[in-house]
Amino acid sequence: MTPDPDTQPQFYDSVPTKRLLAWGADTIIILVLTLVVIPFTAFIGLFFLPFLFIVLGFAYRVVTLSRSSATWGMQFMAIEMRTRDDQKFDLPTAVLHTLGYTVSITMPLLQLISIVLMLSTDRRQGLTDMVLGTVALNRRG
Numbered sequence: 055m056t057p058d059p060d061t062q063p064q065f066y067d068s069v070p071t072k073r074l075l076a077w078g079a080d081t082i083i084i085l086v087l088t089l090v091v092i093p094f095t096a097f098i099g100l101f102f103l104p105f106l107f108i109v110l111g112f113a114y115r116v117v118t119l120s121r122s123s124a125t126w127g128m129q130f131m132a133i134e135m136r137t138r139d140d141q142k143f144d145l146p147t148a149v150l151h152t153l154g155y156t157v158s159i160t161m162p163l164l165q166l167i168s169i170v171l172m173l174s175t176d177r178r179q180g181l182t183d184m185v186l187g188t189v190a191l192n193r194r195g
Contacts, residue, residue, distance in 0.1 A: 055138070055139070055140055056136055056138065056140050056177070056189045056191065057140075057191065059176040059177055060176070064192065065191045065192050065194075066176070066177060066178050066191070066192070067192060068192075069133060069172075069178040069190050069191070069192065070172045070173055070178055072128075072131040072132070072133045072190075072192075073128075073131075073133065073172065073178075073180075073190055075127070075131050076125060076127035076128040076130065076131040076133065077127065078127070079126065079127030079130055079131075080111075080114070080115070080125045080126065080127035080128075083114065083126055083127065084107060084110055084111040084114055085107070087110050087114060088103070088106055088107050088110050091106065091110065092106070108156065111156075112152055112153075112156055115148070115151075115152040115155065116145070116148045116149055116152050117148075119135060119143045119147075119148035119151060119152065120143055120144060120145040120147075120148035120149075122134070122142070123135050123136065123142035123143045124193075128190070132192060132193045133190050133191060133192055133193060134190070134191060134193050135151065135188055135189070135190055135191075136188065136189055136190075136191055137186075137187065137188055138187035138188070138189075143188075147186070147188070150186055151182055151183075151186060151188060154181070154182030154185060154186065155182055158180070158181055158182060164181060167181050168180035168181035168182065171183075171184060177189050178190065
């Protein structure tokens with residue numbers, strides 16, 4: 055089980071703010087990856103820039119979440135993702151979480167609902183977290 059927010063609130067302190075800052079760092083990393091890849095597409099990738107950005111972002115998130123249960127931005131902010139059983143993400147969970155995130159980010163209403171949930175629920179879970187039973191936690195010492 056993940057830590058109880060009533061008895062161990064330190065695991066959830068500042069998590070929404072840290073997730074926002076991690077998202078910003080991850081967006082910059084994905085942008086840099088996209089700019090590095092464009093020349094390898096003979097610059098044809100410029101015609102599909104939003105699609106290329108989404109595909110590279112999806113791959114980046116799946117790889118980092120499945121390897122360490124955190125993206126590089128999350129690692130920098132000292133947070134990590136956990137399953138309802140308090141386990142680190144495996145590949146299927148990373149894929150499902152990234153798919154949920156990608157759907158939410160492309161639909162503003164879903165993203166708004168996710169943000170409201172992160173700011174108002176005890177475990178600071180977004181919409182995808184609620185569906186999958188996952189949670190972002192401050193990394194354990």
